[in-house]
Amino acid sequence: MVRFLKRSYIYLVFAFLYMPIAVLMVYSFNDSRSRGVWGGFTLRWYVELFQDRTIMSSLYSTLFIGATAAVIATIIGTLAAIGIHNSKGIQKKLIMNVTYLPVLNPEIVTAISLMILFVFAKVRFGYLTLLLAHITFNIPYVILSVLPKLRQLNKHLYEAALDLGCTPAGALWKVIVPEIMPGIITGLLLAFTLSIDDFVISFFTTGSGVSTLSITIYSMARQGIKPTLNALSTIMFTFVLVLLIIVNVRQAREERKERSGKNGSKKISPYRTEFGDA
Amino acid sequence: MKRSSLFPYLIWMILFIVVPMFLVLYYAFTIPTEAGSTWSLENFARFFEPVYLKVLGRSLRLALISTGICLLLGYPAAMVMAGNAFSRKNVLLLLFVVPMWMNFLLRTYAWLTLLERNGAINVLLTSLNLPRLQILYTNSAVVLGMVYNFLPFMVLPIYSVLSKIDKGVVEAAGDLGANPFRVFTKVVLPLSLPGVVSGVTMVFMPALTTFVISRLLGGGQFTLIGNLIEQQFLVVDNWGFGSAISVVMIVLILLSMAIMSFFEGEEKDVALW
Numbered sequence: 271m272v273r274f275l276k277r278s279y280i281y282l283v284f285a286f287l288y289m290p291i292a293v294l295m296v297y298s299f300n301d302s303r304s305r306g307v308w309g310g311f312t313l314r315w316y317v318e319l320f321q322d323r324t325i326m327s328s329l330y331s332t333l334f335i336g337a338t339a340a341v342i343a344t345i346i347g348t349l350a351a352i353g354i355h356n357s358k359g360i361q362k363k364l365i366m367n368v369t370y371l372p373v374l375n376p377e378i379v380t381a382i383s384l385m386i387l388f389v390f391a392k393v394r395f396g397y398l399t400l401l402l403a404h405i406t407f408n409i410p411y412v413i414l415s416v417l418p419k420l421r422q423l424n425k426h427l428y429e430a431a432l433d434l435g436c437t438p439a440g441a442l443w444k445v446i447v448p449e450i451m452p453g454i455i456t457g458l459l460l461a462f463t464l465s466i467d468d469f470v471i472s473f474f475t476t477g478s479g480v481s482t483l484s485i486t487i488y489s490m491a492r493q494g495i496k497p498t499l500n501a502l503s504t505i506m507f508t509f510v511l512v513l514l515i516i517v518n519v520r521q522a523r524e525e526r527k528e529r530s531g532k533n534g535s536k537k538i539s540p541y542r543t544e545f546g547d548a
Numbered sequence: 549m550k551r552s553s554l555f556p557y558l559i560w561m562i563l564f565i566v567v568p569m570f571l572v573l574y575y576a577f578t579i580p581t582e583a584g585s586t587w588s589l590e591n592f593a594r595f596f597e598p599v600y601l602k603v604l605g606r607s608l609r610l611a612l613i614s615t616g617i618c619l620l621l622g623y624p625a626a627m628v629m630a631g632n633a634f635s636r637k638n639v640l641l642l643l644f645v646v647p648m649w650m651n652f653l654l655r656t657y658a659w660l661t662l663l664e665r666n667g668a669i670n671v672l673l674t675s676l677n678l679p680r681l682q683i684l685y686t687n688s689a690v691v692l693g694m695v696y697n698f699l700p701f702m703v704l705p706i707y708s709v710l711s712k713i714d715k716g717v718v719e720a721a722g723d724l725g726a727n728p729f730r731v732f733t734k735v736v737l738p739l740s741l742p743g744v745v746s747g748v749t750m751v752f753m754p755a756l757t758t759f760v761i762s763r764l765l766g767g768g769q770f771t772l773i774g775n776l777i778e779q780q781f782l783v784v785d786n787w788g789f790g791s792a793i794s795v796v797m798i799v800l801i802l803l804s805m806a807i808m809s810f811f812e813g814e815e816k817d818v819a820l821w
Contacts, residue, residue, distance in 0.1 A: 387564070413557075469760060488653055
């Protein structure tokens with residue numbers, strides 16, 4: 271009985287979390303322009319979606335900026351994490367505290383501070399400013415994902431590689447990077463997700479003509495959001511969901527294999543939610 | 549491993565984190581004059597006018613209420629998840645994260661559809677002969693939006709701490725004669741405090757400074773501190789005042805972080821979740 275109550279409580283919480291998403295999905299099949307009226311089943315929003323210039327171009331901008339920012343932030347952030355891991359004392363503390371700033375600061379403060387910077391430096395608002403802003407707020411998350419993996423690393427691996435004749439750069443690339451790969455991938459994916467979902471910082475750093483999905487949605491919200499956007503987010507959501515299920519099923523299968531005797535190091539997937547030492 | 553790999557980041561950090569912060573400080577502490585600008589505390593003085601203090605008060609109140617509700621809903625949820633009512637915990641955790649993959653604005657906007665006069669919730673209520681719920685464009689709708697968006701940030705850190713508590717400690721307390729209520733208040737709750745602290749921080753900070761949720765669900769007339777900052781930069785073009793409010797926000801957040809870390813004790817890393 272207690273178990274039943276406990277389970278029902280969790281199901282209620284999930285109902286609360288998923289209700290709006292379900293509503294969005296249902297209305298993407300609704301043959302009526304206005305929300306709240308059910309006009310029968312249709313797929314026409316899915317067809318119109320691909321003919322809608324505004325939505326398709328903001329989807330393109332979102333993905334382009336998300337991917338570019340994530341890759342650049344991952345490169346800078348990983349190198350930074352390695353550097354931070356090897357520095358000591360006040361220098362390390364200072365760098366870490368500044369790194370936490372964009373994480374702890376309210377988004378809107380980061381947003382306006384970057385906007386002021388770009389105006390001050392007379393950079394034209396558009397793709398470039400958006401990209402710079404996204405890289406900036408992504409880097410700390412990459413650093414924070416990579417650092418724990420560096421702490422787990424055997425200190426002597428790098429020295430051993432050097433003793434065996436590796437150049438420092440070679441040792442970094444061939445020994446260190448493969449060891450911390452799970453952290454790097456977590457950082458990359460985290461950065462990409464944050465970029466795609468970001469609204470506040472993009473809103474303040476974008477210029478005329480460049481609009482991400484979030485900005486398009488925000489500007490549409492006043493007159494009412496087109497059902498085509500519901501269709502788009504249904505597709506994106508389903509895509510992510512399927513991806514997550516595939517990764518999880520594969521992982522469960524691998525774990526079962528491992529348990530049944532085959533050895534091999536346990537793979538840590540970025541899709542696997544491991545909170546705690548994040 | 550060379551420290552020179554820090555170099556690109558150091559430059560980036562100075563250009564895009566440190567310099568912008570100083571620019572905000574500069575605008576906050578100066579006012580424009582005919583000859584350029586001069587140092588002044590006028591922007592801060594203006595913030596203490598009753599109109600703006602009221603905005604700050606409302607923001608603090610709504611953020612506190614939402615944080616409280618998140619804690620009340622989230623703690624039991626985290627406890628159930630950490631217990632043995634479910635066997636596949638990874639899936640449960642994933643289910644808390646998955647909604648975040650749907651665009652945050654769209655999810656919030658969906659509540660409009662649900663809460664409308666003829667929306668799904670009211671259709672359900674009237675069919676059960678219950679009175680209609682009319683909270684759209686009120687404080688309650690804004691709080692609902694905050695709780696909805698930030699609840700996972702409360703559940704996940706509490707869960708991660710609760711699931712690491714040594715079961716033996718809990719059993720020992722029971723063996724030594726503590727009833728379940730005392731086991732909770734004397735053992736589980738104190739041990740889970742670090743999780744509660746990071747959960748509270750993760751919810752309170754974004755709730756205090758959001759301007760999107762209040763804009764969408766609170767309607768146009770609704771001003772929270774986030775909306776005020778946005779207006780100063782994008783509508784009124786008063787960067788000095790906008791920067792001053794931002795500085796106040798940073799100080800408030802740093803202050804609450806300091807108080808939190810006092811309670812948090814030994815946890816070294818700032819939890820992302």
